[in-house]
Amino acid sequence: MLGGMRSRHISRVIAASPESVYAYAVDPAHLPRWAAGLAQAEVEVRGDVLVAQSPMGEVTVRFVERNELGILDHDVTLPSGETVTNPMRVMAHPDGAEVLFTIRQLELSDDEFERDCQMIEDDLETLRSLLE
Template sequence: MDIPETDTPSTRHITAHIDRPAADVYAFASDPANLPQWAHGLGTTIEQVDGRWIADSALPGRVVVAFAPPNEFGVLDHEVTLPTGETVHNPMRVLPDATGCEVVFTLRRRQGTSGEDFRRDAEAVRTDLATLKRLMEDR
């Protein structure tokens, strides 16, 4: 899908159906220590420093990742504070679906992001969710 070159914010809901109970997927995905296994878009390593989760990212510098508190509703919202100090809010849910679940990541195009960069961001999220699906279904 073409995304126009504009500063107009847009949103994409990127999903993956996972053939595992929602509670299992939520438990794994909500643990920041597991992020390097499936969320390569955030980084390949993560460590807890002074109560905060710090990840090495593809960006110059490290990012701080903070998840919503544990909850029974499958809310995996998380904020990523970039090396610039800008914080990006990422809505994410694990929704029960029969014996499996649907993981939904809401990608919002930030002002000033080119259409090509937004497409790359969406593809990175799709790849991360596919990795999460593979990991969870292979357990």
């Protein structure tokens, strides 16, 4: 059964500067190290689009332009041709930086949504462990 259109905000505090967290996360070469849900091997850069082998098959990823605001929003085009927008942001936090990822249920079943949320939790925890 498909759930409704729910959003969930997943965040992780990282004991590092927001600038260093953003610089690491925005670098395509680093994606396979922390974003297992998105990239399982080296990412190919084609212009402003990244091509990655994901658990779902080949996906393309387009991040917003690099910016001073810590915004890492990105569109992921799935093998089906469907594009999913993923809002993501690095913010200053009293203990360093906070990474906030918004996941939307859209066409996912409740079980698929929970699985995807867990994948994001794991990816953000990996990012934290790499940067602290």
